[in-house]
Amino acid sequence: MKVAKFGGSSVASAEQIKKVCNIITADAERRLVVVSAPGKRCKEDEKTTDLLIALADQYLLKGSAEAELQKVIARYEDIAQNLNLGTDIIEEIRADLKARLAIDTNNPGLFMDSLKASGEDNNAKLIANYLQSLGIEAHYINPKEAGLLVSNEAGNAQVLPESYDNLYKLREKSGILIFPGFFGYSPEGTLVTFPRGGSDITGAILAAAVQADLYENFTDVDSVYVVNPNLVENPQEISELTYSEMRELSYAGFSVFHEEALAPAVRASIPVCIKNTNNPSAPGTKIIAKRQYALNPVVGIASDTGFLSIYVEKYLMNREIGFGRKLLQILEEEHVSYEHTPSGIDSISVILRANQLNAEKEMRLVERIKNELKVDKVEIERGLALIMIVGEAMHQTIGIAARAVSAIQRSNVNIEMINQGSSEVSMMFGVKEEGADKAVRSIYEEYFEKSYVEEALQNPYPVRS
Amino acid sequence: MKVAKFGGSSVASAEQIKKVCNIITADAERRLVVVSAPGKRCKEDEKTTDLLIALADQYLLKGSAEAELQKVIARYEDIAQNLNLGTDIIEEIRADLKARLAIDTNNPGLFMDSLKASGEDNNAKLIANYLQSLGIEAHYINPKEAGLLVSNEAGNAQVLPESYDNLYKLREKSGILIFPGFFGYSPEGTLVTFPRGGSDITGAILAAAVQADLYENFTDVDSVYVVNPNLVENPQEISELTYSEMRELSYAGFSVFHEEALAPAVRASIPVCIKNTNNPSAPGTKIIAKRQYALNPVVGIASDTGFLSIYVEKYLMNREIGFGRKLLQILEEEHVSYEHTPSGIDSISVILRANQLNAEKEMRLVERIKNELKVDKVEIERGLALIMIVGEAMHQTIGIAARAVSAIQRSNVNIEMINQGSSEVSMMFGVKEEGADKAVRSIYEEYFEKSYVEEALQNPYPVRS
Numbered sequence: 001m002k003v004a005k006f007g008g009s010s011v012a013s014a015e016q017i018k019k020v021c022n023i024i025t026a027d028a029e030r031r032l033v034v035v036s037a038p039g040k041r042c043k044e045d046e047k048t049t050d051l052l053i054a055l056a057d058q059y060l061l062k063g064s065a066e067a068e069l070q071k072v073i074a075r076y077e078d079i080a081q082n083l084n085l086g087t088d089i090i091e092e093i094r095a096d097l098k099a100r101l102a103i104d105t106n107n108p109g110l111f112m113d114s115l116k117a118s119g120e121d122n123n124a125k126l127i128a129n130y131l132q133s134l135g136i137e138a139h140y141i142n143p144k145e146a147g148l149l150v151s152n153e154a155g156n157a158q159v160l161p162e163s164y165d166n167l168y169k170l171r172e173k174s175g176i177l178i179f180p181g182f183f184g185y186s187p188e189g190t191l192v193t194f195p196r197g198g199s200d201i202t203g204a205i206l207a208a209a210v211q212a213d214l215y216e217n218f219t220d221v222d223s224v225y226v227v228n229p230n231l232v233e234n235p236q237e238i239s240e241l242t243y244s245e246m247r248e249l250s251y252a253g254f255s256v257f258h259e260e261a262l263a264p265a266v267r268a269s270i271p272v273c274i275k276n277t278n279n280p281s282a283p284g285t286k287i288i289a290k291r292q293y294a295l296n297p298v299v300g301i302a303s304d305t306g307f308l309s310i311y312v313e314k315y316l317m318n319r320e321i322g323f324g325r326k327l328l329q330i331l332e333e334e335h336v337s338y339e340h341t342p343s344g345i346d347s348i349s350v351i352l353r354a355n356q357l358n359a360e361k362e363m364r365l366v367e368r369i370k371n372e373l374k375v376d377k378v379e380i381e382r383g384l385a386l387i388m389i390v391g392e393a394m395h396q397t398i399g400i401a402a403r404a405v406s407a408i409q410r411s412n413v414n415i416e417m418i419n420q421g422s423s424e425v426s427m428m429f430g431v432k433e434e435g436a437d438k439a440v441r442s443i444y445e446e447y448f449e450k451s452y453v454e455e456a457l458q459n460p461y462p463v464r465s
Numbered sequence: 466m467k468v469a470k471f472g473g474s475s476v477a478s479a480e481q482i483k484k485v486c487n488i489i490t491a492d493a494e495r496r497l498v499v500v501s502a503p504g505k506r507c508k509e510d511e512k513t514t515d516l517l518i519a520l521a522d523q524y525l526l527k528g529s530a531e532a533e534l535q536k537v538i539a540r541y542e543d544i545a546q547n548l549n550l551g552t553d554i555i556e557e558i559r560a561d562l563k564a565r566l567a568i569d570t571n572n573p574g575l576f577m578d579s580l581k582a583s584g585e586d587n588n589a590k591l592i593a594n595y596l597q598s599l600g601i602e603a604h605y606i607n608p609k610e611a612g613l614l615v616s617n618e619a620g621n622a623q624v625l626p627e628s629y630d631n632l633y634k635l636r637e638k639s640g641i642l643i644f645p646g647f648f649g650y651s652p653e654g655t656l657v658t659f660p661r662g663g664s665d666i667t668g669a670i671l672a673a674a675v676q677a678d679l680y681e682n683f684t685d686v687d688s689v690y691v692v693n694p695n696l697v698e699n700p701q702e703i704s705e706l707t708y709s710e711m712r713e714l715s716y717a718g719f720s721v722f723h724e725e726a727l728a729p730a731v732r733a734s735i736p737v738c739i740k741n742t743n744n745p746s747a748p749g750t751k752i753i754a755k756r757q758y759a760l761n762p763v764v765g766i767a768s769d770t771g772f773l774s775i776y777v778e779k780y781l782m783n784r785e786i787g788f789g790r791k792l793l794q795i796l797e798e799e800h801v802s803y804e805h806t807p808s809g810i811d812s813i814s815v816i817l818r819a820n821q822l823n824a825e826k827e828m829r830l831v832e833r834i835k836n837e838l839k840v841d842k843v844e845i846e847r848g849l850a851l852i853m854i855v856g857e858a859m860h861q862t863i864g865i866a867a868r869a870v871s872a873i874q875r876s877n878v879n880i881e882m883i884n885q886g887s888s889e890v891s892m893m894f895g896v897k898e899e900g901a902d903k904a905v906r907s908i909y910e911e912y913f914e915k916s917y918v919e920e921a922l923q924n925p926y927p928v929r930s
Contacts (some may be wrong), residue, residue: 034677038573053711222781242671251783267780316728316803318716328790337786340808342884342893345716346709399874400885415866418892419807426809426856427883 001171002029004216005181005203008039008047010277011123014082021131023280024176032170034181035127035202036076037119048119059101059106063444068461069097072227076126087251089129089213108180110156113183113193120180128178131378137175143184146170148205148300150184150192157184157192159205159264164356167209171411173351180208197261204261208268215265218277224249224285227301227444231437236448238300240291248426249300262287297393297400297446303440305433307339307384307418309355309420312369313347323373330368334361339386340419340428351430354382384416385436387429389443401427403446409434411442466636467494469681470668473512474505479547481506486596488683488745497635497675500592500669501582503540513540525573534562541591543564554583554594558587569626574619578658581874582648585664589645602640607802608649611635615649615657622649622657624729628690632674636874643672645650652815663724674732680730683742689714689750692766695803701913703765704748705756709904713855713891714765719738727752729860744844760864770898770906772849773819774882777834778812778842788838789813794835797827800916804851805884805893814882816895819847849881850901852894854908859892866892868911876900876907 005018007200024030029256037048051072058065076093100114124140131138147166150157163184170177181199186192193200207215223235224246225239228269251260275284317323324341327348331338357365357380361386366378387408394400401420404427409414418432431439471485486696502513516537541558547768570582589605598604612631615622622870628649628685635642644665653655659666665682674681688702689711706714708731715724730737740749763841782788789806792813796803803817822830831843853875859865866885869892882895 054585220891246811247780260784263781315731316725317713318802319725321800321802322793325790325797325805332787332790335786337783338789339783339787341806343712343805344893365749373608395881396879400876401880402867402870405870409864409867415885416860418866418883418885422882430807 001031001210001213002027002214003032003034003203003207003210003212004030004218005034005199006036006218006277007199007220008036008049009220010039010218011035011037011127012039014079014198015131015159016277017079017083017127017297019280021136023277023440024131025136029213030176030204032177032212033127034119034179034199034206035358036181037123038079043295048072048123049116051075052115052119053112054085054256055097055101059115060105060111065101069101071317072097074223076122078396079126083126083130083133084132085126086131086368096122101457107154107426110190110192113154114191117180117183117191120182121234124178124180124252126322128176128321131178131457134347135413138175139173139175141173141177141179142187143164143180143202144191146179148184148202149187150194152186152188152190152192155193156195157186159184160187160437163205164209167206168211170206170212197451200261202417203263204263204270204272205404207263207270211268215270215272216275217272218275218280220278221274222276222279222284224274224283224300227440228300229304230443231440238285240286240288241299241390242291242392242425244288244392245299245392246287247339249304250303250386251304251388254280291392291461293393294448295393297397298389299391301387301389301443301447302439303385303387303436305383305385305436306354307351307386307430308382309379309384309430310350310359310365311347311370311377311379311381312349312373313373314373314374315346317348317375326370326373330365330372332366334368336361336365337374340417342419344415351384351417353406354384383440385433387439387443388426389429389433389447390426392425394425404429404443407442407446408439412436413439413442466496466675467492467675467679467681467705468497468499468668468672468675468677469495470499470664471683472516472664472685473501474685475683476500476502476592477504477506477510479544480740482548482592483545483730483747484597484742484924485592485683486599486601488742489596490601491745495641495681497642497644497671497677498592498673499644499664500585501646501664502588503544506597513588514581515538516540517580517584520605521577525570525576534566537562541587544586544591548591548595548598548627550594550802551600557590558841572619575655575657578619578648579656582645582656582658583610585645585647589643593641594893596641596643597738604640604642605737606635606638606642606644608645608667609654609656613649613667615659616651617651617653617655617657620923621660622651622659624649624666627653628670631676632671633654633676635671636675641774646738651757662726663745666729667728668786669727669735671731671908672735672737677735680737681740683740683745684744685741686739687741687744687749688696689739689765691764691913692905693768695907696829696905700909703750705751705753705888706764707756707857708752709890710843711752713853714767715876716769716802716853731823752754756857761884761912762856762862763854766852766854766908766912768850768852768901768904770848770850772816772851772895773822773847774849774895775830775834776812776844776846777814777816777838777840777844779838779840780811782811782813782840789872791838791901792834795830795837798834799830801826801830805882807882807884816849816851816882817819819849848898849895850898852896852904853891854894855891857890859890868910869894869923872907872911873904875905878904878907 023251039047059066105111122177128138128140149163181241183193224233227235268370269289273284336356338350340351342349369378413431414436420429467709504512520533522529523533554837570576592604593605614625614628646667648658690700692700736751737752801821805816839861878896878900884893
């Protein structure tokens with residue numbers, strides 16, 4: 001049994017939904033299907049979810065929102081007509097939306113969640129209806145009836161453990177099951193949406209619950225690329241990636257999907273495959289627990305901007321038991337989360353996402369560090385980018401660091417920071433933001449354009465046994 | 466005014482003491498002299514301090530220790546005879562030792578401190594006596610009378626702030642002042658010794674107190690070398706070194722002296738010079754706050770073994786606010802101090818000195834991390850060496866990291882860890898202990914043997930403005 005999830009662009013129009021249904025029916029194992037709300041049909045289009053947010057906002061403000069409601073229904077009408085469906089499904093959707101607008105608006109979070117979630121919910125009904133119209137056994141699955149139970153935090157639902165046993169029973173149902181993504185229900189029966197990457201979360205939970213052989217995540221790219229395609233023309237595709245590698249790449253700006261959404265599937269060791277709805281014969285990128293290592297120990301390169309470093313210096317710092325802990329405690333008390341803490345003997349730098357510090361918080365933080373830790377110097381440096389070079393085989397390969405730092409050096413970018421741990425999947429470099437793209441291109445060249453294989457054979461770097 | 470400190474080997478025999486007195490009298494600015502107890506005269510010899518410890522131990526055990534006492538006195542007798550001094554000084558030393566043995570043994574720590582400190586104290590009296598015998602105005606200075614006040618922790622005295630004002634008055638005294646190293650007095654009048662590097666500490670305190678123009682630290686090597694002379698034959702000498710550079714080098718196995726002993730001089734910005742009693746015309750190594758940078762951005766290379774890493778892995782670790790702080794808190798509660806914490810997204814390694822963990826503590830630590838932090842994996846890896854490449858100009862030089870990692874790679878040693886911060890004096894590499902010497906030799910070759918200057922001119926690495 002496979003779980004297939006289709007993102008917004010895959011279900012944005014009748015034409016796309018036909019592609020989706022061809023994909024579903026091409027493999028008898030694709031029995032559990034998670035769908036998003038209709039996304040953008042072209043760059044200028046609006047997502048259904050955004051139309052629904054506008055509808056909810058207007059309704060909360062004015063107590064009515066006929067034009068906004070009509071705009072939402074028009075999206076489904078357009079799809080239904082082009083799929084040659086009857087008007088029943090549109091009437092069902094209209095009634096559903098009216099019922100949602102009629103619920104209590106005194107809790108605007110729950111009201112908003114209910115309207116937002118209708119995008120996925122009604123699209124699932126519509127797609128099930130379309131499959132049925134083709135004579136295929138298909139069922140819309142209601143998350144409440146199926147038992148997808150979540151914590152009661154509007155917009156930030158967390159799956160409850162009992163969901164897995166409930167959802168396991170879906171295995172016994174016949175036909176193709178169309179499951180709306182993005183939301184579940186609290187034990188009290190309230191609809192609650194997931195955080196960012198909501199439909200991906202639903203897919204991952206279902207894949208884990210039914211113990212799927214594969215979780216297919218259909219999107220609009222052929223695969224995950226070894227580097228951001230906006231930086232390098234036609235970059236190489238990644239055929240296999242481990243969970244850890246995916247996570248490290250996603251961390252530093254890989255935006256194929258929100259990788260934390262995968263967590264339930266990762267924990268259950270379900271293989272994941274990223275595929276393209278518009279080119280389903282492309283092999284895609286497989287994300288698995290363990291992979292065969294290729295000759296190239298690097299699997300991907302990513303970078304992200306918007307970091308800053310807090311540099312703290314104090315003579316004899318490393319003899320002061322508890323210094324690092326106290327520094328991190330101050331950050332915690334100020335609700336600042338940090339990424340890395342490279343250190344010298346008398347100095348430590350804390351690298352964090354810069355958007356956490358406004359001017360006032362920055363000043364307070366610097367003052368607290370100065371006064372409470374009695375340090376000699378505190379300096380804040382903004383405009384830092386982190387570059388990650390990722391590959392599980394890297395730490396077994398002598399010379400890997402040398403090639404990476406040489407590549408950055410060739411791009412004429414200074415390395416502000418290197419962070420490489422004892423048994424890790426990645427190597428991290430800090431550079432000034434303005435140099436990040438140049439450095440990434442140079443690293444890509446080093447590992448993916450200079451015909452690594454040939455060079456490695458000519459001038460082999462020893463590999464640890 | 467200069468403060469000169471002479472170590473144990475510099476005052477081990479009459480011959481050495483003559484050298485010392487020649488050095489003192491060669492420069493009229495050398496007015497405040499700190500001396501150690503007589504050290505080893507040859508490799509097989511015993512240090513006076515060790516004889517004194519044996520004396521104290523035996524006395525505490527048996528209530529008498531005539532043979533041990535005689536052994537100590539014999540050392541001074543030998544020196545005094547060869548300096549053509551009268552017997553008065555030996556009788557004075559004998560009476561002093563007997564008085565020390567007569568004090569209350571109910572506090573063995575203080576008893577031991579008093580006997581240990583007699584090595585420096587009596588040697589100072591003897592050297593002052595010798596200078597006087599040459600017709601030079603010289604005075605033995607009693608630390609109690611001079612007001613060197615310290616905290617009352619046997620073997621671990623910390624200087625009290627009021628000492629500096631007290632000792633400043635030594636400037637007004639005429640003649641050459643011979644001050645015994647290694648100990649001070651608590652405000653209640655108890656003799657207490659300093660921790661490791663005790664005479665160096667006394668020198669640094671005096672240099673700071675009298676606002677000396679220079680603190681000369683006389684030892685038995687011509688200078689500090691850029692690398693451990695046991696690893697590389699005739700390594701280059703370091704002519705100038707900043708305080709920070711010295712500290713980073715000392716941290717990783719540079720054993721010219723215990724660098725923390727310098728702290729009082731560093732805080733008062735007193736320049737320090739390491740010189741050789743046996744070759745006083747050699748320029749030595751100057752340790753100062755700021756130096757002119759040479760073309761070679763690297764000033765020294767050091768390494769130290771005996772580290773271990775605790776590798777901790779937990780999925781979604783970097784989203785868990787407080788994780789790092791909690792990990793460090795556990796270490797703190799277990800009284801384990803750590804050196805560095807390189808980190809990935811879902812992993813963090815804690816590098817620490819391995820001698821802190823016996824099998825029982827290691828087990829408890831691993832259990833606590835597993836249970837309290839609910840991590841996926843904890844692994845301890847022993848046998849780690851840290852290599853430091855030190856130089857303040859390094860972080861302004863593009864390509865410095867590339868050359869270092871290439872050099873390590875050429876030595877066929879795998880880099881387990883790299884730790885380089887945002888504005889630091891050093892770059893740190895972790896390698897397996899068995900590879901450390903090879904890697905250090907290769908780094909030395911890269912920076913000091915390949916005629917850096919010529920190569921840099923031929924193929925210049927850009928320097929940040």
